[in-house]
Amino acid sequence: MSTSTAAATRPATGGRRPGGLAWLAVPALVFFVGFAVIPLIGVLALSFTSWDGIGGEILFAGFSSWQAVLSDPGLPHALWVTFLVMALSWAVQTPASILLGVFLAGAQRYRAVLAVVYFIPLLLSSAAIAIAYKALLDPNFGLGAGLGIDLLVQDWLGVPELAFGVVIFVVSWQFIPFHSLIYQAGVRQIPRSMYEAAELDGAGRVRRFFSITLPQLKYTIITSSTLMVVGSLTFFDLIFVLTAGGPGDATRVLALDMYKRGWQANLMGPASAIAVILVLVGLTLALVLRRIGGRDAAHSQQEGV
């Protein structure tokens, strides 16, 4: 990532005053180092300690936290749940967002009005959304019970598969609007001439979508996917309020696992080890996505797209 941006950076001053502006970056750097970089180092250090988090001493404990975490069957499970949330929420959101993005890109006025409505879920806090859905889906006091529609009267948050589905649905409900907006902008940047040419060649609508719209949206897809995938690692609030990781451990993602170990089981060492794993997962994902994006970028440049 850093290199691609650096490469795109033009030295606007023509290199006349090298380093003369560096101090402007200092305030941001101080905040970032103080509350992001040092904590990152700190979390790594803490993963080699034992600490109860309630005022006991922080003692060096070697690899014992790592041993405990890595041998715990809860870890592969949490990793799996995290991965599933990521993959499924991506798989649901992406096609829906593209479709909605194409729809919103239309010039009709009512579509602009719809866009305004679509955006409302993004304004709500995850806590508010989780609380509202919890009430809505309550099998005894919720919407389904009130309407008397048996199909809606499910133990939505009590059956592992359903609870998982609810999490994915609520995530999509919250974030699809945002991603459709990104796609809308992407679609609007596609030159109309490409469609006109294709229409002259007799390409149908479906064909035009797959041979023009989708390929042209490549960068938009990568942007939106990166946001989705990295964002999915941070669904702590939503899941914490909606299911608390339950039923059982069906929706216990890494971030929740970290919280539970740290502040419920008084095991800050292992909780820090989980946090380190969370950081590594994030970095790996970003690198992988960059690899995909980077190669494509080089490719398209060679082809002169």
Place this chain on the structure above:
Amino acid sequence: MEPRTPSRRTFLSLALGVPVGAALASCGTAGPAPSGGGASGGAKAAGATYWYLSTQPQEGIRTGSVERFNKANPNTPITGTTFQNDAYKTKIKTALGAGQAPTVIWGWGGGTLRSYVQAGQVDDLTPWFDQNPAVKDRLFPSSFGAATIDGKIYAMPAEAVQPIVLFYNKKVFDQIGAAPPQSWDDIMALVPKFNKAGIAPFSLGGQSRWTNMMWLEFLFDRVGGPEVFQAVFDAQKDAWSNPDSIKALTMVQDLIKADGFIKGFSSITADSNADQALLYTGKAAMMLHGTWTYGSMSLDGGDFVSGGHLGYMNFPPVTGGKGDPSNTVGNPGQYLSIYSKATPEQKETAKKFFATAVLSDEEVKQWIDTGSVPIVKGTESALAAAKDPEWLQFQYGIASNAKAFGQSWDQALSPTAAETLLDNIAQLFQLSITPEQFASNMNAVIGK
């Protein structure tokens, strides 16, 4: 465990705190919000502070005692702050970790108190009780068990005994013409009858997890006696694999498989009292729960309690089981500890509060009025004269006749083991692990 040193700066705290501290020292002083200015900032506020749970009607009684104390001691007031159960359990930990816990720490004793003691966070009250025998002698001796860690008393027992009992809705029993269960077999026979009538046999706030645990506590006791859990508590190897333990775990899964609990129980939280609402609205026939729910059912349930529709009994015996049918489980009391980092003045205020306001005559009366048996000796006549003598004497009978009064497991065990326990209980109730897997998962954290 380890003696607490006054300066507890380790290499890590230095590494983490100092560079940022230096960099932001100016921000810290010039910022818009001065730190620790809140009423609950333990070490800084002038008066003492006290945190407790917000469920009614208990909240009102706790607040009432604080107010009476403040009226009598206007110069050394106590500031009370209420929290809802789940939030309290997180906040008290972040507050202890931050060195800003309240002067008076409310709790359930047992393993959690032990973890506070090990972290050097609460004061040893043994000398104080030795100097004030009158305070100690008027309380139930059994209430001191969960306050005593390694022979020293670290908390003042308070409030009321809270055994777990089996509540039932008499209206729905009449509706299907059934009698309350006298044995486990009766329970299993009632389940299909209620389900057929479209009524859930048992209400359960399963998302809170400790609600599920109450079932295991009773079944372990009724099947194998209190010795089974005692072996876990004493950290005997593989104590969870005891055949009686496996049998009890299997029985609860049988009940779940037979649809014994309300649909959706794992998404219902007990904090919200939704489980109680299910019982008093007749959506469920029975509920195993703490006696503290009686008060809220009286408040919220319309004429459910006042109209005599609420039935209650001790958990029925299991045929062929070893546990005495008089045994009970639950909270032998609530516990008030004194934060070790509070100022001497705050500690004095807290002790005065313990001696003069906690379980004062007015408070005792309020507990009785709301249907609880306070842990004070000699209240038999007051109980008989109260507006709900039958319920109070039932509780008193359970508490005083029990051959064994088991403390709630999640409170008896350390927070680490308790968290694993609650996790595994949730999975056991999801039927996603077998009794044997449960036992082996739990054996792994014995003694931790």
Place this chain on the structure above:
Amino acid sequence: MATTLTREQAEAGGGRRRAARRAGVVGGHRNWPAGLAGWLWLAIVIIPIYWIVITSFKEQSGYYASNPLAPPAEPTLHNYQLVIEAGFIGYFVNSLIVTLGAVIPAVLASFMAAYAIVRNGTGRFLRLVNGLFLMGLAIPLQATIIPVYLIIIRLHLYDSLLGMILPSIAFAIPLSVLVLTNFIRDVPKELFESMRMDGATEWAILWRLAFPLTRPAVVTVSIYNALTIWNGFLLPLILTQSPDKRTLPLALWAFQGQYSVNVPAVLASVVLTTLPILVLYAVGRRQLLSGLTAGFSR
């Protein structure tokens, strides 16, 4: 997001983009799968919101008996009264202080850093700084909550609004720098040069040229950060304890724990906490939507 910063996109100036929008419109005529999705999605968004709003005006006693989708026969403000009495005005003020207190310094610091990176990005120090921020984008910053908690305690900022503000600033910086960098880069460098010729200092160019020219981006970044911080949950959960330091999402959580049987009251609290943002949205909708599209689609 950083992955998309290809040369091609970086060089696509604002003018070119606007021209492309006017020219390229798809789905202009009857694109029925997209149209169907559009109306379906409207239903999916609207029904829960409609239910939340109407239920918040129902009496608790009538709630279970009534048709959940029918508007209340006798609308009541009782639930809202209950919520306000639970201290939500104070929580609102706290949220406001934390949000403004974090967004303003975060955006100003990010803007200065972004300016330096654009104007002098080849210097080793700034390249390092830029790389650091970009790395920050990939890291779920919640993972640092345990050490952040420790640091805040050591700074004696635990249970203070400032204690929530400082980490919020840090968490907001990477994305703000990225978006602002892209926009400042769009400013034709001739403008910078001519101002330099007139003898302006970099500090003056920064505030008198770059800042006004990229105002839409600044607004976008501010709104985006404000939303994130306003809705934040983990920091207040871990870093505060007193009820008088609660922010809205945390207060909401505590409120629903206590009143969850009273569904209308809980939903009233949801509506009430969202209302301020909805008002803002109604006022600054155009700016937000167009800003977000421009900010993230490049």
